Amino acid sequence: xxxxxxxxxVNGKKREYTVDIRSSLSDMLRGQEGLDSIKxxxxxxxxxxxxxxxxxKPFNSCIYLAVWAEGKTILTLxxxxxxxxxxxxxxxxxIDEGAVQxxxxxxxxxxxSVPIINSEEPTSRDxxxxxxxxxxxxxxxxxxxxNAIEKTQHKRIEEKKAK
Amino acid sequence: xxxxxxxxxxTSVEEALKLKKEHPEALILAGGSDILIQIRExxxxxxxxxxxxxxxxxxxxxxxxDGSLLIRPLASFTDITMHPLIKKHIPVLGEAVEQIGGPxxxxxxxxxxxxxxxxxxxxxxxxxxxxxxxLEIASIDGTRILPYADFNLxxxxxxxxxGEILTGIRIPxxxxxxxxxxxxxxxxxxxxxxxxxxxxxxVRLSSDKKKIERLRIAFGVAAPTPIRAFTAEKSAEGHxxxxxxxxxxxxxxxxxxxxxxxxRASKEFRLHLVExxxxxxxxxxxxxxxxxxxx
Numbered sequence: 001x002x003x004x005x006x007x008x009x010v011n012g013k014k015r016e017y018t019v020d021i022r023s024s025l026s027d028m029l030r031g032q033e034g035l036d037s038i039k040x041x042x043x044x045x046x047x048x049x050x051x052x053x054x055x056x057k058p059f060n061s062c063i064y065l066a067v068w069a070e071g072k073t074i075l076t077l078x079x080x081x082x083x084x085x086x087x088x089x090x091x092x093x094x095i096d097e098g099a100v101q102x103x104x105x106x107x108x109x110x111x112x113s114v115p116i117i118n119s120e121e122p123t124s125r126d127x128x129x130x131x132x133x134x135x136x137x138x139x140x141x142x143x144x145x146x147n148a149i150e151k152t153q154h155k156r157i158e159e160k161k162a163k
Numbered sequence: 164x165x166x167x168x169x170x171x172x173x174t175s176v177e178e179a180l181k182l183k184k185e186h187p188e189a190l191i192l193a194g195g196s197d198i199l200i201q202i203r204e205x206x207x208x209x210x211x212x213x214x215x216x217x218x219x220x221x222x223x224x225x226x227x228x229d230g231s232l233l234i235r236p237l238a239s240f241t242d243i244t245m246h247p248l249i250k251k252h253i254p255v256l257g258e259a260v261e262q263i264g265g266p267x268x269x270x271x272x273x274x275x276x277x278x279x280x281x282x283x284x285x286x287x288x289x290x291x292x293x294x295x296x297x298l299e300i301a302s303i304d305g306t307r308i309l310p311y312a313d314f315n316l317x318x319x320x321x322x323x324x325x326g327e328i329l330t331g332i333r334i335p336x337x338x339x340x341x342x343x344x345x346x347x348x349x350x351x352x353x354x355x356x357x358x359x360x361x362x363x364x365x366v367r368l369s370s371d372k373k374k375i376e377r378l379r380i381a382f383g384v385a386a387p388t389p390i391r392a393f394t395a396e397k398s399a400e401g402h403x404x405x406x407x408x409x410x411x412x413x414x415x416x417x418x419x420x421x422x423x424x425x426x427r428a429s430k431e432f433r434l435h436l437v438e439x440x441x442x443x444x445x446x447x448x449x450x451x452x453x454x455x456x457x458x
Contacts, residue, residue, distance in 0.1 A: 027366065044200045045200060063199045
């Protein structure tokens with residue numbers, strides 16, 4: 001099958017992947033970069049477990065063609081860690097709040113929550129629910145996930161004020 | 164890996180039209196949130212795709228000199244909801260497409276794909292019908308203009324001829340000016356669900372805000388394709404804002420729809436929704452316009 005070379009930026013690094021044109025973005029990033037935080041859950045854009053940020057917005061990487069990633073800036077859960085590999089505040093909050101049980105949905109939820117925790121203004125719990133409505137969790141009942149996102153957003157807003 | 168055969172990748176609209184003429188069987192791939200899924204399900208396995216997703220000339224929203232709002236087909240649902248022109252002039256369209264799927268789907272899904280699929284449940288369709296949208300359809304031989312009212316031929320089938328691509332959706336100023344609208348989607352869940360029934364209403368009130376100058380109602384899933392309720396619209400024209408108006412609308416919409424029973428809901432329940440959603444969306448539209456029922 002036809003192949004194509006896709007230049008893009010992944011977690012801050014410039015990359016070039018040569019892929020079968022039939023690949024999804026999730027195939028490409030898992031297969032060629034080993035970014036296993038991207039989960040193949042439903043593979044049809046319903047569960048959100050494969051969520052990555054493309055140019056800052058959440059997308060389901062399972063229904064995004066790899067060829068569309070040309071020139072795009074992609075962030076996955078692996079890109080949230082600092083240079084030493086320490087986890088970010090939102091990941092820690094998921095642990096502290098008990099928002100992780102089996103953990104399969106967690107990377108997708110965290111990526112969908114990145115735009116929320118970076119917002120300047122506090123987001124209501126209803127709006128947080130709306131913004132993570134494209135992600136499914138069969139374990140937690142969602143409350144603890146909402147708690148973790150809300151807590152991290154408030155913390156970040158406080159930190160910005162303190163500066 | 165997706166099971167498709169050829170992927171044609173034009174770099175301009177002209178090249179896309181040329182490729183569409185050469186390969187009329189190739190499916191036009193916009194955001195893919197329907198087509199890629201149907202490939203995964205095996206329904207479209209082995210198909211050829213014409214990938215237009217990267218064509219930025221088909222993206223964006225603007226106002227033309229004559230005041231028409233022009234929405235290019237690759238505008239995503241998020242683009243539409245967030246766009247200042249939509250928020251200012253036809254916020255109901257932004258509110259309608261904000262009820263599609265979840266955030267990820269709204270970032271990839273396009274309004275062109277939504278209406279070209281030709282399904283009755285398309286959440287943008289009712290509002291576009293109610294605003295008398297006009298489509299710009301191009302082929303390598305030229306461009307034709309088609310009222311969106313005439314676009315749906317039957318379920319899943321729209322009036323796109325071999326070699327044609329939808330290139331624009333226009334809402335004329337005479338249609339959107341001084342109107343206020345409301346959209347209600349009835350579904351089992353608030354997200355990631357398909358409408359059991361949907362209703363989009365917009366009104367223009369008389370200058371003293373006592374009468375209906377113009378009222379438009381459209382439904383999704385109330386017939387094999389998205390439809391307007393012309394009987395109801397006509398009976399509302401010039402009517403005072405009172406219970407009598409709501410009664411006439413209820414009676415009118417029932418004459419205009421033909422829902423069926425499906426696994427989502429029975430025909431009887433859909434008829435109930437038709438009446439009730441039309442009533443609620445009419446009241447909400449009138450209130451947004453500064454009017455009041457029995458005021």
